[in-house]
Amino acid sequence: MPDGAGAQNEATNLSRGALRSTIPWARRATNVVRGLRFRLTVSYVLFFSVLLVGIGLLFRQTLRSQLDDDVRVTLEEEWGAAKAYLRIENKRPIWVADSSDPEEAYIVERLRRVYLLTDSTGYLLEHSETYDSLGIDPPQEIQRIVKSGKTELHERRDKSGIPYLIKAGEVPSTDGEPYFFALGRSLEANERTVDTFMGRYFLLLPALIALTCFLGWILAGRAVRPVNQVAQAAEGVTGSNLSLRIPKRGADDELDHLIDSFNQMTERLSHSFEQIRRFSTDVSHELRTPLTAIRGQLEVALFTAQTTEQFRDAMVNALEDVEKLSSIVRALLLLSQAESGQLALQKTSLDLGAIAEDVVDQFQIPAEEKGVELSVTTLPGTSAFADKTQVERLFSNLVSNAVKYTPRGGTIQVRVGPDSAHQSWARVEVADTGVGIPAENLSQIFDRFYRVRNAETNLIQGLGLGLSFVAWIVSAHGGSINVESKPGEGSRFIVHLPSAPPASVTPSPEPATVTV
Ligand code: ADP
Numbered sequence: 001m002p003d004g005a006g007a008q009n010e011a012t013n014l015s016r017g018a019l020r021s022t023i024p025w026a027r028r029a030t031n032v033v034r035g036l037r038f039r040l041t042v043s044y045v046l047f048f049s050v051l052l053v054g055i056g057l058l059f060r061q062t063l064r065s066q067l068d069d070d071v072r073v074t075l076e077e078e079w080g081a082a083k084a085y086l087r088i089e090n091k092r093p094i095w096v097a098d099s100s101d102p103e104e105a106y107i108v109e110r111l112r113r114v115y116l117l118t119d120s121t122g123y124l125l126e127h128s129e130t131y132d133s134l135g136i137d138p139p140q141e142i143q144r145i146v147k148s149g150k151t152e153l154h155e156r157r158d159k160s161g162i163p164y165l166i167k168a169g170e171v172p173s174t175d176g177e178p179y180f181f182a183l184g185r186s187l188e189a190n191e192r193t194v195d196t197f198m199g200r201y202f203l204l205l206p207a208l209i210a211l212t213c214f215l216g217w218i219l220a221g222r223a224v225r226p227v228n229q230v231a232q233a234a235e236g237v238t239g240s241n242l243s244l245r246i247p248k249r250g251a252d253d254e255l256d257h258l259i260d261s262f263n264q265m266t267e268r269l270s271h272s273f274e275q276i277r278r279f280s281t282d283v284s285h286e287l288r289t290p291l292t293a294i295r296g297q298l299e300v301a302l303f304t305a306q307t308t309e310q311f312r313d314a315m316v317n318a319l320e321d322v323e324k325l326s327s328i329v330r331a332l333l334l335l336s337q338a339e340s341g342q343l344a345l346q347k348t349s350l351d352l353g354a355i356a357e358d359v360v361d362q363f364q365i366p367a368e369e370k371g372v373e374l375s376v377t378t379l380p381g382t383s384a385f386a387d388k389t390q391v392e393r394l395f396s397n398l399v400s401n402a403v404k405y406t407p408r409g410g411t412i413q414v415r416v417g418p419d420s421a422h423q424s425w426a427r428v429e430v431a432d433t434g435v436g437i438p439a440e441n442l443s444q445i446f447d448r449f450y451r452v453r454n455a456e457t458n459l460i461q462g463l464g465l466g467l468s469f470v471a472w473i474v475s476a477h478g479g480s481i482n483v484e485s486k487p488g489e490g491s492r493f494i495v496h497l498p499s500a501p502p503a504s505v506t507p508s509p510e511p512a513t514v515t516v
Contacts, residue, residue: 036220036227037221037224038220040219040220041220044219045212045213048208048212048216049212052212056201056202059197059201060197063193064190064191064194067190067194071187074185075153075167076167078111079151081107082111082183083171085107085108085111086171088117088171088173088177089174089175090175091119091177092125093117095108095111112128114128114164114166114183114184114185115127115131115181115184116128116168116182118137118139118142118179119177119179120143120170120178120179120180121142121143122139122140122141123139124136130164131182133159134158134184137168142180145170146170146178150169152167152168153166155187156184163186163188163191164185164187165184166182166183167183168180168182168183226249226255227255230246230255230258230262234262239273242269242270243270245263246262247259248260275448275449276449278451279448279449282463282464286461286463287328289461290322290324290325290328291321291325293318294321297317297321298318301318328463332463332465335448335465338469338472338476345390346387346389347385347387347477348387348388349383349384349385349500350383350385350386350391352378352383352497353379353380353416355388355392356378356395356414356416356428357376358392359392359399360399363403366403367412370403370407370408371408371409372403372406372407372408372410372411372412373411373412374412374414376415377413377416377417378416379417379418382416382417382418383499384426384497384498384499385499385500385501386477386497390473390476391473393473394470394495395414395428397467397470398428398470398493399412399414399430400466402431402432404462405460405491406433406490407434407435410432412431412434414429415427415428416429422496424498425496425498426498426499427496428495428497429492429493429495430492430493431492432490432491433489434490434491435456435488436486436487436488436491437452437483437485437487437491442483445467446468446471446481447468448464448465448468449463449465449468450464450468451463470493470495474495477497478498479496479497479498480495481495
């Protein structure tokens with residue numbers, strides 16, 4: 001039936017629509033329930049509910065024992081009065097009271113409201129009607145109390161459930177026989193007072209809990225508001241907007257601490273992003289130069305070279321640039337291998353002086369070409385327990401930098417010898433009279449891809465990887481490196497390396513770190 005089907009479709013659509021509109025609500029409700037504000041309120045309400053119930057029960061207990069104490073005191077007084085007004089002669093109780101004195105008559109009448117008198121065997125002599133309802137004590141119990149010669153206090157309920165405080169014990173008589181006497185006082189008024197108090201308190205409790213809920217929700221909202229503000233501000237931080245800082249609230253509390261940590265994190269991220277960006281620029285620049293040269297050489301070979309000689313020259317030049325390209329790629333690969341722990345060190349005892357002399361020899365020609373005087377001083381027998389390839393790399397990076405950053409007419413001195421204060425350590429020094437490093441850049445020169453950018457260094461090419469590698473080599477050998485530098489005067493790099501395996505070496509003169 002088309003009509004029926006239409007109605008059914010409509011109903012389905014309606015219910016789908018209703019479902020769609022309830023889903024955001026359901027989601028919102030779930031979000032509220034999962035939210036910190038809700039959870040804080042629940043904890044707050046639970047805590048206060050338990051506290052209020054606890055306080056109520058404590059009050060109840062205190063009130064009851066205070067009221068019972070009052071009754072106990074009155075009972076003690078009545079016990080003393082009863083002994084004064086009660087005389088027993090030949091198993092016959094006589095209540096001595098001046099009948100003309102209404103006060104005395106009233107006292108005796110009150111004493112006789114709840115009482116029991118038996119002989120020492122438990123034989124009943126006299127008792128009040130109320131005591132009957134409390135239950136006469138069994139003879140064995142009476143005999144035990146009389147024999148003990150002491151009085152006892154206990155609580156007992158009558159048939160209708162009313163509680164009584166009973167004091168029982170032995171009383172003397174004129175015939176010298178011991179008798180059992182029990183005197184009681186109702187605790188009904190106390191119980192009623194306590195019940196009334198508790199009834200009102202627990203009636204008020206839901207209202208108090210509701211008030212706690214309300215206050216808890218408001219307070220939790222206020223506590224959570226700054227967190228939401230921080231979250232909102234954090235949402236504004238993106239890869240291209242890392243300079244954004246969340247302002248502190250000035251409360252110097254945990255939240256300000258969180259904001260501080262967050263700001264520091266974005267600063268570190270921003271620093272890393274900047275390093276990566278600079279690195280991409282540097283790498284593309286470094287790769288572009290030899291690539292353009294190779295292209296030029298190949299074009300020469302293809303279009304203009306006519307003789308075999310010209311053809312050969314172009315090829316040789318192109319090959320040199322290919323070699324340059326490979327060395328850049330190699331350096332990058334090596335550093336990433338080193339930093340990811342894939343580079344195994346083959347440590348042996350090395351003649352450090354010989355290695356220094358070899359490296360200095362390799363750099364003599366470039367130094368001479370630049371008009372820089374390069375010399376080496378070694379103390380014979382200076383050894384290091386280290387990996388030969390890495391130590392060569394360390395020397396060559398430091399010496400190559402010194403040559404690069406020392407202008408014509410400058411000098412470079414490499415000194416190798418044992419550390420004067422710690423004989424188990426070798427000391428290497430590479431000092432130049434070059435451009436120096438500004439103090440504000442010193443702390444970053446060992447960072448990956450970091451290069452000092454100023455008028456002196458801008459024209460000098462490099463990737464900013466050499467010193468990162470040096471720092472890695474030094475720390476992989478448990479050594480240390482220090483830099484002293486003054487712009488315009490020169491730099492001095494001091495490296496300490498262990499001269500024997502770690503077990504036979506005294507602690508490093510400097511911690512295994514890089515310091516400037
Ligand atoms: P680069 O490839 O740029 O030389 P390095 O990691 O070897 O990279 O050095 C990092 C930066 O430290 C250099 O860009 C340079 O500014 C500075 N530097 C290193 N050695 C020296 C030196 N001997 N004299 C002056 N500046 C130096």
